[in-house]
Amino acid sequence: MKNNPFSPLSRRRFLQAGGALLAASSLDLLYMKSAVAQAVSQAMPLFSALRPASKGILTAAHWGAFEAIVDQGRMVSVQPVQDDPSPNELIEMAPWQVHADNRIKYPMVRKSWLEQGPGGGRDLRGRDEWVRVSWDKAISLVSNDIRRLQKAYGPSAIYAGSYGWKSTGTLHNSRALLGRMMNLAGGFLGYSGDYSTGAAQVIMSHVVGSMEVYEQQTSWPNVVAHAELVVLWGCNPQTTLKNSWNVPDHVGLEGIEALAKKGTRVISVDPIYTPTAKTLNAEWIAPEAYTDAAMILGIAHTLLTEKRHDEAFLKRYTVGFDKFRACLLGESDGTAKSADWASEICGVEAEKLRALAREMVSKRTMIMAGWGIQRQHHGEQPHWLLVTLAAMIGQIGLPGGGFGFSYHYSSGGSPTARGGILSGVSTGKAPANSPQSVPVARIADCLANPGKHIQFNGKDITYPDVKMVYVAGGNPFHHHQDTNNLLSAWQHPETIVVHEPYWTATAKHADIVLPCTTSYERNDMDMGGDYSQLYVFPMHQCVPPQHEARNDYDIFLAIAAQLGVEEAFSEGRDEMLWLKSLYDNMKAQARNAGVPLPPFSEFWQSGNYIRFPVPEENKNWVRFADFREDPLLNPLGTPSGKIEIFSRTVAEMNYADCPGLPGWLPPHEWHGSDAARKYPLSLNTAHPVNRLHSQLDNTPLRKKYAIGDREAILINPQDAAARGIQSGDVVRAFNERGQILVGASVTGDIRPGVVRISEGAWYDPLDATQPNTLCKNGNVNCLTFDIGSSQLAQGNCGHMAQLEIEKYRGAVPDNTAHALPAGVV
Ligand SMILES: Nc1nc2c(c(=O)[nH]1)N[C@H]1C(S)=C(S)[C@@H](COP(=O)(O)OP(=O)(O)OC[C@H]3O[C@@H](n4cnc5c(=O)[nH]c(N)nc54)[C@H](O)[C@@H]3O)O[C@H]1N2
Numbered sequence: 001m002k003n004n005p006f007s008p009l010s011r012r013r014f015l016q017a018g019g020a021l022l023a024a025s026s027l028d029l030l031y032m033k034s035a036v037a038q039a040v041s042q043a044m045p046l047f048s049a050l051r052p053a054s055k056g057i058l059t060a061a062h063w064g065a066f067e068a069i070v071d072q073g074r075m076v077s078v079q080p081v082q083d084d085p086s087p088n089e090l091i092e093m094a095p096w097q098v099h100a101d102n103r104i105k106y107p108m109v110r111k112s113w114l115e116q117g118p119g120g121g122r123d124l125r126g127r128d129e130w131v132r133v134s135w136d137k138a139i140s141l142v143s144n145d146i147r148r149l150q151k152a153y154g155p156s157a158i159y160a161g162s163y164g165w166k167s168t169g170t171l172h173n174s175r176a177l178l179g180r181m182m183n184l185a186g187g188f189l190g191y192s193g194d195y196s197t198g199a200a201q202v203i204m205s206h207v208v209g210s211m212e213v214y215e216q217q218t219s220w221p222n223v224v225a226h227a228e229l230v231v232l233w234g235c236n237p238q239t240t241l242k243n244s245w246n247v248p249d250h251v252g253l254e255g256i257e258a259l260a261k262k263g264t265r266v267i268s269v270d271p272i273y274t275p276t277a278k279t280l281n282a283e284w285i286a287p288e289a290y291t292d293a294a295m296i297l298g299i300a301h302t303l304l305t306e307k308r309h310d311e312a313f314l315k316r317y318t319v320g321f322d323k324f325r326a327c328l329l330g331e332s333d334g335t336a337k338s339a340d341w342a343s344e345i346c347g348v349e350a351e352k353l354r355a356l357a358r359e360m361v362s363k364r365t366m367i368m369a370g371w372g373i374q375r376q377h378h379g380e381q382p383h384w385l386l387v388t389l390a391a392m393i394g395q396i397g398l399p400g401g402g403f404g405f406s407y408h409y410s411s412g413g414s415p416t417a418r419g420g421i422l423s424g425v426s427t428g429k430a431p432a433n434s435p436q437s438v439p440v441a442r443i444a445d446c447l448a449n450p451g452k453h454i455q456f457n458g459k460d461i462t463y464p465d466v467k468m469v470y471v472a473g474g475n476p477f478h479h480h481q482d483t484n485n486l487l488s489a490w491q492h493p494e495t496i497v498v499h500e501p502y503w504t505a506t507a508k509h510a511d512i513v514l515p516c517t518t519s520y521e522r523n524d525m526d527m528g529g530d531y532s533q534l535y536v537f538p539m540h541q542c543v544p545p546q547h548e549a550r551n552d553y554d555i556f557l558a559i560a561a562q563l564g565v566e567e568a569f570s571e572g573r574d575e576m577l578w579l580k581s582l583y584d585n586m587k588a589q590a591r592n593a594g595v596p597l598p599p600f601s602e603f604w605q606s607g608n609y610i611r612f613p614v615p616e617e618n619k620n621w622v623r624f625a626d627f628r629e630d631p632l633l634n635p636l637g638t639p640s641g642k643i644e645i646f647s648r649t650v651a652e653m654n655y656a657d658c659p660g661l662p663g664w665l666p667p668h669e670w671h672g673s674d675a676a677r678k679y680p681l682s683l684n685t686a687h688p689v690n691r692l693h694s695q696l697d698n699t700p701l702r703k704k705y706a707i708g709d710r711e712a713i714l715i716n717p718q719d720a721a722a723r724g725i726q727s728g729d730v731v732r733a734f735n736e737r738g739q740i741l742v743g744a745s746v747t748g749d750i751r752p753g754v755v756r757i758s759e760g761a762w763y764d765p766l767d768a769t770q771p772n773t774l775c776k777n778g779n780v781n782c783l784t785f786d787i788g789s790s791q792l793a794q795g796n797c798g799h800m801a802q803l804e805i806e807k808y809r810g811a812v813p814d815n816t817a818h819a820l821p822a823g824v825v
């Protein structure tokens with residue numbers, strides 16, 4: 001396998017670039033007005049500095065690269081970089097990020113923890129008093145506790161995986177720096193997988209031999225040129241490409257525009273008529289929520305029984321189709337998975353499914369799937385079935401055909417450039433006694449149940465007894481499912497340390513809170529385009545650290561000093577020396593690729609960014625073309641070297657919730673389950689248009705989407721009328737696990753029976769002394785359930801839950817999600 005999905009470091013940073021990187025192409029030399037930039041351009045013709053001289057300070061974020069305009073130490077406005085093809089309005093929130101009212105100003109410790117020591121008044125987390133302490137005091141409290149726990153229990157007692165999207169920047173990567181400090185301090189408990197693709201990344205490694213979800217895609221230009229039909233399966237790139245893990249290149253948004261311009265036929269399979277579907281004038285097919293597996297089986301059955309499937313492709317490139325055929329025909333269980341059968345489950349007319357099968361096989365068809373369909377119970381099945389369907393169609397590896405599971409993410413399909421890649425600061429070597437990691441979405445279960453055994457991809461995992469949780473760069477009170485269950489699991493550890501710029505719910509529920517800088521208060525660099533590796537952006541410091549905020553780096557360095565590992569942590573470098581070493585490493589790679597770059601000092605002083613050349617053949621790159629050309633010479637990373645429609649490896653794990661063949665396994669909750677009698681509506685938690693998860697919830701952008709000052713809920717007019725709800729009403733959404741207040745948006749853009757509340761609203765309990773209290777801001781994870789997708793992948797099920805809604809008739813409480821905790825200044 002090229003990628004190891006279980007290494008915490010394997011994620012996006014080391015994306016495999018597809019395609020041969022050969023011929024050079026000439027570069028456009030654009031604006032270079034400063035003297036340094038001009039000198040650079042003369043000396044280094046390949047160094048493309050694209051930015052005109054301006055008053056702005058060049059920096060970058062998950063939402064794009066931009067120039068910050070600073071006036072007397074305050075960031076006042078921003079302007080996008082010149083060659084961003086589709087600038088994102090989220091960048092306009094940068095001044096609000098820096099100067100937010102709810103910045104954490106000083107190091108703070110929870111009163112009972114401070115007075116009684118670790119574990120003191122754990123049940124008071126979230127409502128205890130806060131005590132301001134000096135930085136020196138805060139650093140020794142944290143260091144002493146790490147030392148105490150390492151000595152008494154060893155590294156398995158410290159959960160420092162710290163999942164989260166932090167900010168861009170390869171040096172000030174809070175998560176990597178936390179890992180680096182903890183490894184030097186004796187090791188820590190980490191996690192496997194992620195919240196994004198928990199189910200798909202594990203099953204895909206068995207089916208196509210790589211995680212697939214983080215692979216480069218057949219290029220957008222190739223799709224635009226060759227695809228006759230694009231099927232968006234739970235895929236909304238126009239929204240999700242706004243932001244990316246590194247700095248977005250927004251080339252995919254150009255791809256969408258080009259498809260629209262060409263008038264390519266597009267079908268969107270989604271309970272919501274998405275912005276992408278609207279832009280592409282797509283036909284909308286809206287299945288019942290969570291029933292995609294059944295729907296795909298119905299299409300596959302049609303192809304098979306009408307003999308339209310590609311036998312030759314299946315024979316040459318796949319294994320296990322014979323077993324799948326038997327299953328489709330019902331030879332194993334007596335039920336044929338016909339279009340009529342599927343229609344009963346997914347609510348799409350059988351004739352429509354048959355028509356879809358015929359159209360997909362008769363045109364050059366690209367199936368682009370998003371990831372919401374796998375953030376579900378049995379979430380392994382839909383992507384496995386889509387690969388199987390694409391194999392039956394037989395176009396995998398052909399221009400504009402097959403499937404792509406990352407067109408909606410970061411820069412999937414943006415042609416790979418030729419240059420160098422910035423690596424990040426490394427977490428260093430884990431000590432030999434480091435514990436086995438825990439699947440990331442099982443963390444609440446782990447905290448609450450030390451010693452419990454679970455299965456994970458063929459392995460037995462035993463939960464350790466976690467005494468400390470350390471969070472730097474993530475927000476578990478937004479990202480984790482079943483917030484009320486998390487709240488009780490959160491009472492188990494003795495110490496919870498959180499680094500944050502803001503008083504998020506996670507910070508409010510910690511013991512020790514350390515105020516951090518935003519990325520605009522420090523110097524850094526990052527790549528633009530996760531898959532394309534098209535740019536290197538400097539991130540120049542725009543303003544001084546606010547209040548008493550410090551960089552995560554400096555906090556960890558101070559802790560490392562107390563623990564006697566300062567030198568190993570810093571390697572003797574300061575911020576600029578670190579940046580230079582990261583740059584030099586990238587520069588050496590670029591030189592080997594024939595792209596000479598200037599020395600670091602010139603790059604940094606020029607204030608410009610680098611744009612690498614894109615080789616012509618990469619613009620036309622086709623995923624799986626090499627495999628298609630010669631499956632023996634270019635086998636997949638599966639045991640058979642082929643696409644595994646049947647996986648013996650998975651079958652031998654013997655999991656009833658993920659057998660060796662893909663199929664329809666009714667999920668834990670759906671419209672056909674018992675839960676639906678009391679809670680008839682199905683929840684959709686699609687990612688927010690105007691945020692990155694919980695990031696920017698505390699900015700004025702919320703005026704665009706909040707209704708009645710709460711997170712919005714999309715409700716079909718039929719469901720709204722049945723409950724006497726109108727647009728603008730405050731609504732209580734609830735089930736057995738929790739209740740939240742949301743603001744109604746009644747719209748025909750969502751199918752009846754489904755409601756959408758986007759993930760990411762900050763948790764804001766009405767009465768923290770009461771279990772399952774109302775969340776006043778609309779944190780959707782109060783309603784989701786916390787079980788693994790299956791024993792195979794243990795992915796989260798954040799995109800699934802049954803619920804009921806009613807018009808809220810009480811006095812509507814103030815939203816205090818973005819307020820400071822009581823007594824804090
Ligand atoms: N129900 C449901 N739940 C979901 C999802 C869903 O679809 N449905 N989606 C899931 C997915 S895909 C993901 S990736 C997760 C995302 O979950 P997270 O990654 O945890 O979400 P973010 O809101 O990005 O949280 C990042 C936090 O880091 C802080 N931060 C930013 N920069 C810095 C820094 O430099 N230093 C420090 N110390 N902190 C910083 C921010 O203020 C913010 O609080 O949510 C998951 N949860």
Ligand SMILES: Nc1nc2c(c(=O)[nH]1)N[C@H]1C(S)=C(S)[C@@H](COP(=O)(O)OP(=O)(O)OC[C@H]3O[C@@H](n4cnc5c(=O)[nH]c(N)nc54)[C@H](O)[C@@H]3O)O[C@H]1N2
Pocket residue numbers: 195196197233234235236239240241242243244269270271272274287288289290291292369370371372373408409410684685686687688689690691692693799
């Ligand atoms: N603007 C913005 N961009 C982002 C993010 C963000 O928070 N905001 N987050 C980033 C991150 S970390 C990630 S992981 C990606 C997430 O990328 P995705 O996981 O693909 O995004 P989602 O919005 O969760 O889901 C995509 C689509 O799936 C649909 N869907 C949900 N359930 C079903 C179902 O049962 N059947 C079908 N057919 N469709 C369904 C939703 O309605 C939605 O339109 O986005 C990234 N980009």
Ligand SMILES: [Mo]
Pocket residue numbers: 195196197
């Ligand atoms: Mo994600």
